[in-house]
Amino acid sequence: MKQRRCINIGLMGLGVVGGGVARILPQKASSMASQIGFPLVIKRVLVRDLKKPRAVSVPSDLLTTDAKDILDDPDIDVVIEVIGGESPAHDYILAALNKGKHVVTANKEVMAKHGPELLAVAKEKGVDVLYEASVGGGIPIIAPFKHDLTANKITAIHAIINGTTNYILTKMAKENLDFGAALEEAKALGYAEADPTNDIEGYDAAYKLAILATLAFGQTVRPADIHCEGITRLAARDFRYARELGYTIKLVAIAKEVEGTIEARVHPAFLPEGLLLAKVDGVFNAIYVEGDLVGKVLFYGQGAGALPTSSAIVADVIEVASDITAGVGNRWRSKQSAGMPIRPMSSVETRYYLRMIVDDRAGVLAQIASSLGRNSISIASCIQKEANASAKTAEIVIMTHLAREAGMQKALGELRELSTVKEIGNFVRVEGMG
Amino acid sequence: MKQRRCINIGLMGLGVVGGGVARILPQKASSMASQIGFPLVIKRVLVRDLKKPRAVSVPSDLLTTDAKDILDDPDIDVVIEVIGGESPAHDYILAALNKGKHVVTANKEVMAKHGPELLAVAKEKGVDVLYEASVGGGIPIIAPFKHDLTANKITAIHAIINGTTNYILTKMAKENLDFGAALEEAKALGYAEADPTNDIEGYDAAYKLAILATLAFGQTVRPADIHCEGITRLAARDFRYARELGYTIKLVAIAKEVEGTIEARVHPAFLPEGLLLAKVDGVFNAIYVEGDLVGKVLFYGQGAGALPTSSAIVADVIEVASDITAGVGNRWRSKQSAGMPIRPMSSVETRYYLRMIVDDRAGVLAQIASSLGRNSISIASCIQKEANASAKTAEIVIMTHLAREAGMQKALGELRELSTVKEIGNFVRVEGMG
Numbered sequence: 001m002k003q004r005r006c007i008n009i010g011l012m013g014l015g016v017v018g019g020g021v022a023r024i025l026p027q028k029a030s031s032m033a034s035q036i037g038f039p040l041v042i043k044r045v046l047v048r049d050l051k052k053p054r055a056v057s058v059p060s061d062l063l064t065t066d067a068k069d070i071l072d073d074p075d076i077d078v079v080i081e082v083i084g085g086e087s088p089a090h091d092y093i094l095a096a097l098n099k100g101k102h103v104v105t106a107n108k109e110v111m112a113k114h115g116p117e118l119l120a121v122a123k124e125k126g127v128d129v130l131y132e133a134s135v136g137g138g139i140p141i142i143a144p145f146k147h148d149l150t151a152n153k154i155t156a157i158h159a160i161i162n163g164t165t166n167y168i169l170t171k172m173a174k175e176n177l178d179f180g181a182a183l184e185e186a187k188a189l190g191y192a193e194a195d196p197t198n199d200i201e202g203y204d205a206a207y208k209l210a211i212l213a214t215l216a217f218g219q220t221v222r223p224a225d226i227h228c229e230g231i232t233r234l235a236a237r238d239f240r241y242a243r244e245l246g247y248t249i250k251l252v253a254i255a256k257e258v259e260g261t262i263e264a265r266v267h268p269a270f271l272p273e274g275l276l277l278a279k280v281d282g283v284f285n286a287i288y289v290e291g292d293l294v295g296k297v298l299f300y301g302q303g304a305g306a307l308p309t310s311s312a313i314v315a316d317v318i319e320v321a322s323d324i325t326a327g328v329g330n331r332w333r334s335k336q337s338a339g340m341p342i343r344p345m346s347s348v349e350t351r352y353y354l355r356m357i358v359d360d361r362a363g364v365l366a367q368i369a370s371s372l373g374r375n376s377i378s379i380a381s382c383i384q385k386e387a388n389a390s391a392k393t394a395e396i397v398i399m400t401h402l403a404r405e406a407g408m409q410k411a412l413g414e415l416r417e418l419s420t421v422k423e424i425g426n427f428v429r430v431e432g433m434g
Numbered sequence: 435m436k437q438r439r440c441i442n443i444g445l446m447g448l449g450v451v452g453g454g455v456a457r458i459l460p461q462k463a464s465s466m467a468s469q470i471g472f473p474l475v476i477k478r479v480l481v482r483d484l485k486k487p488r489a490v491s492v493p494s495d496l497l498t499t500d501a502k503d504i505l506d507d508p509d510i511d512v513v514i515e516v517i518g519g520e521s522p523a524h525d526y527i528l529a530a531l532n533k534g535k536h537v538v539t540a541n542k543e544v545m546a547k548h549g550p551e552l553l554a555v556a557k558e559k560g561v562d563v564l565y566e567a568s569v570g571g572g573i574p575i576i577a578p579f580k581h582d583l584t585a586n587k588i589t590a591i592h593a594i595i596n597g598t599t600n601y602i603l604t605k606m607a608k609e610n611l612d613f614g615a616a617l618e619e620a621k622a623l624g625y626a627e628a629d630p631t632n633d634i635e636g637y638d639a640a641y642k643l644a645i646l647a648t649l650a651f652g653q654t655v656r657p658a659d660i661h662c663e664g665i666t667r668l669a670a671r672d673f674r675y676a677r678e679l680g681y682t683i684k685l686v687a688i689a690k691e692v693e694g695t696i697e698a699r700v701h702p703a704f705l706p707e708g709l710l711l712a713k714v715d716g717v718f719n720a721i722y723v724e725g726d727l728v729g730k731v732l733f734y735g736q737g738a739g740a741l742p743t744s745s746a747i748v749a750d751v752i753e754v755a756s757d758i759t760a761g762v763g764n765r766w767r768s769k770q771s772a773g774m775p776i777r778p779m780s781s782v783e784t785r786y787y788l789r790m791i792v793d794d795r796a797g798v799l800a801q802i803a804s805s806l807g808r809n810s811i812s813i814a815s816c817i818q819k820e821a822n823a824s825a826k827t828a829e830i831v832i833m834t835h836l837a838r839e840a841g842m843q844k845a846l847g848e849l850r851e852l853s854t855v856k857e858i859g860n861f862v863r864v865e866g867m868g
Contacts, residue, residue, distance in 0.1 A: 024727065028585055035584065035767040132582065138728035140574065140582030147581075148566065148574030150469065151462055151748035276734065279710060293458065293745035294572035294735060300710065301731035311727035314585035322767060328760050333469040 006039045007321045010070030010101075012046040012092055013082035014063075017106055017133075019056040020306030021080060021313050028314065036321045044070045046083075071095045078320055080313060081105040090114055097121045097129060102320040104313055106133035112207035116220045119332055126329030130316035135208040136161060136285045138308030139301040143315075145215040145289075146333070152291030154216035156256035158433050161208045163283035163303040164199035165231050165251040167191045169268075170281045173239050173248060179232060191283055201230035202266040205253045212287070213255035213264055219337035221255065221264055227345040229267035238426050241355065241383070241397050242270055248278040252431060256290075261343035270353050270430040277433065288433070346406035351380070351432070353399055355425035356415065357387060360394040364420045371414045372400070375407035393422055399430065440473045441755045444504030444535075446480040446526055447516035448497075451540055451567075453490040454740030455514060455747050462748065470755045478504045480517075505529045512754055514747060515539040524548055531555045531563060536754040538747055540567035546641035550654045553766055560763030564750035569642040570595060570719045572742030573735040577749075579649040579723075580767070586725030588650035590690035592867050595642045597717035597737040598633035599665050599685040601625045603702075604715045607673050607682060613666060625717055635664035636700040639687045646721070647689035647698050653771035655689065655698055661779040663701035672860050675789065675817070675831050676704055682712040686865060690724075695777035704787050704864040711867065722867070780840035785814070785866070787833055789859035790849065791821060794828040798854045802830070805848045809841035827856055833864065 009025070011018060025032075025042060033039040045062045046069070070076055071092065079096040081103060083089045090110045096103050097118065105111065111118070111131045122129045132142045145154075160166050164186055171182040183200065186192035198204045206226045213221035231251050242249050247270040255264040271278040276298055280286040285303030290296050302308045323331060358364045369379060378401045387395040400408075408427070415421050443459070445452060459466075459476060467473040479496045480503070504510055505526065513530040515537060517523045524544045530537050531552065539545065545552070545565045556563045566576045579588075594600050598620055605616040617634065620626035632638045640660045647655035665685050676683050681704040689698040705712040710732055714720040719737030724730050736742040757765060792798045803813060814833045821829040834842075842861070849855050 024585065032585070138582075138725075139731055140578040143577070143582050144574040147753060148572075148577050148746065148749050150752055151458065151466070151745050276710065276713060279713065291572075291745065293741045293748075295739075295742055297573055297733070297735035299731070299733060302729045305729075307727045308729055311585050311725065312582065314727075315582050318584055319581060322765070326762050326765070328762055331756070331760070333756060 004038060006041045007036070007078060007324060008041050008043040008076045009317065010044045010046070010073065010076040010079045011042050011082070012067065012070060012079060013084065014045055014047045014054060014056070014058065015082065015084070016306045017309045017313070018082040019054060020310035021082060022058050023056045024310045024314055032318055036318060037325045038321065040317065040321060043076055044073065046070055067092055071099055076101060077324055078102045078104060078317060080317065081107055082313070083107070084109070086110055086113060093118060093129065094121065097125055097127060100125050100127055102127045102324070103129040104316040104320065105129065105131050106309055106313060107131070108134040108204065108207040108211060112210040112223050115211060115214060123330045123332050128320050128323065128330055128332065130319060131211070132316050133309045133312035135211050136287060136299065137301065137303045137305060138311035139285060139287070139299050139303065141212070141287050141299050142215065144299070145212070149289065149291055149294060152293045154289060154291050156290040157209070157212055157216055157254065157287065158277060158431070159209065159212065159253045159285070159287040160250055160277060160280050161253050161285050161287065161303060162199055162202070162205040162251055163285060164192045164196065165205070166280065166285070167283050168200070169231060169234070169249055169251060172234065172236060173243070176236050176239065178236050179234055200232055202228045202251060205251060205266045209253040209255055209264060209266055213262065216255065216289070217257070217262055217337065217340065219339060221262060221342070225264055225342045227265040227267070231268050233426055234268055235426060238355065238428065241353070244383070245399065246273055247271060247430070248273050249428065250278065250280070254431070257340065258343055260340055262340045263343040263348055265345065265348065268428050270428055272432060275433060346404070346409070348405045349402050350405070351400055351402055351430035352408055353397065353428045353430055355395065355397045355427070356421055357393050357423040357425060358396055359420040359422065360386065360392045365396065367418055367420060368396070368398070368415060371418070372411050375411040377403040377407055377411055395425070438472060440475045441470070441512060441758055442475050442477040442510045443751065444478045444480070444507065444510040444513045445476050445516070446501065446504060446513060447518065448479055448481045448488060448490070448492065449516065449518070450740045451743045451747070452516040453488060454744035455516060456492050457490045458744045458748055466752055470752060471759045472755065474751065474755060477510055478507065480504055501526055505533055510535060511758055512536045512538060512751060514751065515541055516747070517541070518543070520544055520547060527552060527563065528555065531559055531561060534559050534561055536561045536758070537563040538750040538754065539563065539565050540743055540747060541565070542568040542638065542641040542645060546644040546657050549645060549648060557764045557766050562754050562757065562764055562766065564753060565645070566750050567743045567746035569645055570721060570733065571735065571737045571739060572745035573719060573721070573733050573737065575646070575721050575733050576649065578733070579646070583723065583725055583728060586727045588723060588725050590724040591643070591646055591650055591688065591721065592711060592865070593643065593646065593687045593719070593721040594684055594711060594714050595687050595719050595721065595737060596633055596639040596685055597719060598626045598630065599639070600714065600719070601717050602634070603665060603668070603683055603685060606668065606670060607677070610670050610673065612670050613668055634666055636662045636685060639685060639700045643687040643689055643698060643700055647696065650689065650723070651691070651696055651771070651774065653773060655696060655776070659698055659776045661699040661701070665702050667860055668702055669860060672789065672862065675787070678817070679833065680707055681705060681864070682707050683862065684712065684714070688865070691774065692777055694774055696774045697777040697782055699779065699782065702862050704862055706866060709867060780838070780843070782839045783836050784839070785834055785836055785864035786842055787831065787862045787864055789829065789831045789861070790855055791827050791857040791859060792830055793854040793856065794820065794826045799830065801852055801854060802832070802849060805852070806834070806845050809845040811837040811841055811845055829859070
């Protein structure tokens with residue numbers, strides 16, 4: 001065994017997060033060295049463009065555009081992957097593990113789509129792949145699942161894990177903005193990307209939920225297993241009704257065990273305003289976890305940003321570095337899995353908020369109620385407002401009792417066919433987190 | 435090295451928490467064995483009374499009243515200490531470490547008073563002492579400080595870490611109960627002990643804060659370093675004024691770095707009702723942590739109870755058990771310490787709520803204001819109410835701007851001397867967590 005004098009790191013990616021890591025690691029080097037026993041040294045940095053001006057000063061001889069300079073360097077012990085996106089990041093991580101390097105990644109897409117396979121390769125090669133930064137920025141959540149909560153049978157996760165959409169929804173709620181205006185503001189502040197699809201359509205939240213659910217239930221939950229709806233359908237008037245009814249609208253990521261199946265979904269939901277989760281505003285994230293022993297625990301903090309994400313990445317690096325120092329290889333401990341099937345969305349039960357424009361005349365509400373009733377949906381409360389006197393239409397808002405998604409979709413189809421129903425304004429699920 | 439077939443545990447204490455552990459460990463045995471590689475076996479259980487009827491069924495031949503049966507048994511790898519209190523628990527933990535046994539403890543008093551010394555002995559002996567259950571029940575908080583947040587310079591902790599007092603304060607706030615009535619209710623529900631001194635005087639919270647501050651700042655903070663006030667002075671009328679002014683009263687445990695010193699204190703405080711911490715009700719706990727990278731993170735959950743505490747203990751047991759399996763000894767990584775002095779309470783700055791009964795006549799408020807002014811305390815707002823028409827007294831409530839404790843104490847002394855001030859009803863610090 002070679003005489004070790006330091007732990008060499010290959011950093012892949014020097015964007016917002018990579019730049020943060022490149023700045024933080026040297027700053028914290030001396031205190032980290034005292035914890036680990038060896039200094040951490042960034043030996044190479046993979047970038048796409050050597051000449052791009054950067055906020056962080058990295059010696060130019062460290063920069064390379066060739067991934068092989070990191071992957072094929074036997075002196076590099078740890079690879080930090082902060083390129084993002086599925087490809088080529090996935091190939092690089094796989095290659096690094098196969099070369100016997102530990103990997104620390106912030107990549108939710110890769111971990112959601114390929115995590116179980118990468119963890120298996122890492123185990124085989126006697127190294128670790130750590131990914132605390134992939135969910136919730138700096139909020140400790142992956143490690144608590146792997147360690148602190150490991151004695152629990154996890155029964156449910158309710159989370160707000162996309163800061164961009166939470167910022168937009170908070171703006172819509174507090175300032176009565178329309179979706180488009182709130183999105184523009186999020187873009188202007190750098191909270192939303194030029195192409196915001198991944199965030200606003202819920203894909204980013206679904207990746208993160210897949211990672212959390214896989215950890216929580218000890219079995220692979222893929223993004224494709226998760227019913228996913230974004231926030232683009234929400235209108236300012238939905239927020240006004242929500243407030244009137246005592247609710248807040250959030251993009252929730254839910255995974256829970258229901259009758260021996262795993263229910264996993266990402267969609268906007270009405271949350272009673274008294275819930276802690278309903279009070280998570282702006283770019284903050286929160287993850288509510290329920291276990292058979294621990295009861296309910298909540299983790300809250302900034303879900304993104306260069307510094308919080310660096311906090312998680314550097315912690316993971318210190319973790320593998322001290323394992324290297326201690327001579328420990330792979331520490332992944334797989335949980336026993338019950339092998340539960342994914343519950344089809346049609347079988348999911350929630351309450352619903354339903355807003356529609358109808359003819360303002362006698363008998364219309366009875367028509368709607370009977371259509372809902374035929375599909376086993378009972379009405380908990382109803383608000384009817386005169387929407388447009390000249391058009392003789394009214395807006396009706398219905399809150400249902402617990403109903404099955406299949407019935408609700410069938411009822412919505414029937415309502416659309418009614419000549420007296422001019423428009424289905426929106427329908428949003430209601431979560432009590434019970 | 436002997437051929438290992440299982441990991442043997444000595445359980446010290448079979449009360450509420452010990453009974454929980456004795457029930458949970460066998461229930462979770464198979465899934466834990468698959469994680470660790472070896473089954474966990476409770477080999478001996480230390481009790482005070484062999485004949486006491488117990489809710490949990492433990493084979494009677496496991497029970498012993500002699501600690502030596504655990505401490506001197508070379509086959510016992512891990513000692514779980516859940517006796518509580520300083521003595522003899524401290525002696526047992528020390529003896530176990532000296533015998534080369536790993537220790538898992540829920541003992542906040544021992545860890546607050548002797549933690550740094552015990553960790554040093556453990557390091558010397560190549561074993562670990564883990565104490566996740568000592569703060570916040572099942573809420574992951576010790577491990578996040580040691581691992582997830584380790585890259586951060588921690589700047590502040592604001593916590594609600596005593597469930598008993600939080601239950602009492604929640605009752606007082608929501609049902610206008612007096613302290614005595616709320617305490618009786620907490621006792622009836624088993625949330626307060628027959629002798630509730632440790633909880634209601636803030637000592638329990640101070641122990642926990644000492645543990646957290648020691649971890650956060652990487653230097654020893656003792657219970658004696660912490661200014662500690664309990665909740666017995668609070669009256670129903672303080673809660674009414676708090677509500678009127680937009681605040682909630684909580685017993686807060688605060689440790690923060692201020693101008694190169696460590697400020698550490700436990701006392702009731704007015705919290706603006708919009709803060710997440712102000713919404714932590716009943717027996718729940720929450721710990722707000724601020725770090726230079728991660729920003730603000732919050733951990734929330736049940737701070738006590740047999741199951742949540744067992745969740746933390748069993749997680750710690752799995753942690754040491756997998757270290758035993760991996761052949762790893764002590765994993766304690768000490769942080770570099772800045773060696774900051776403890777800030778004297780007299781130098782602490784907060785805002786204050788001040789309630790008093792005064793003569794209801796002209797010039798009294800001017801007298802009070804000038805006394806406060808002499809001590810550099812400026813008034814932010816003032817409510818005056820006619821308290822007692824026949825006695826011609828009025829109640830005055832003053833909210834101050836930021837002021838120094840020394841000045842406030844001096845002003846309180848002066849106010850007590852004023853003939854027009856009949857009674858200082860209460861004074862409570864106001865925390866904005868800024």
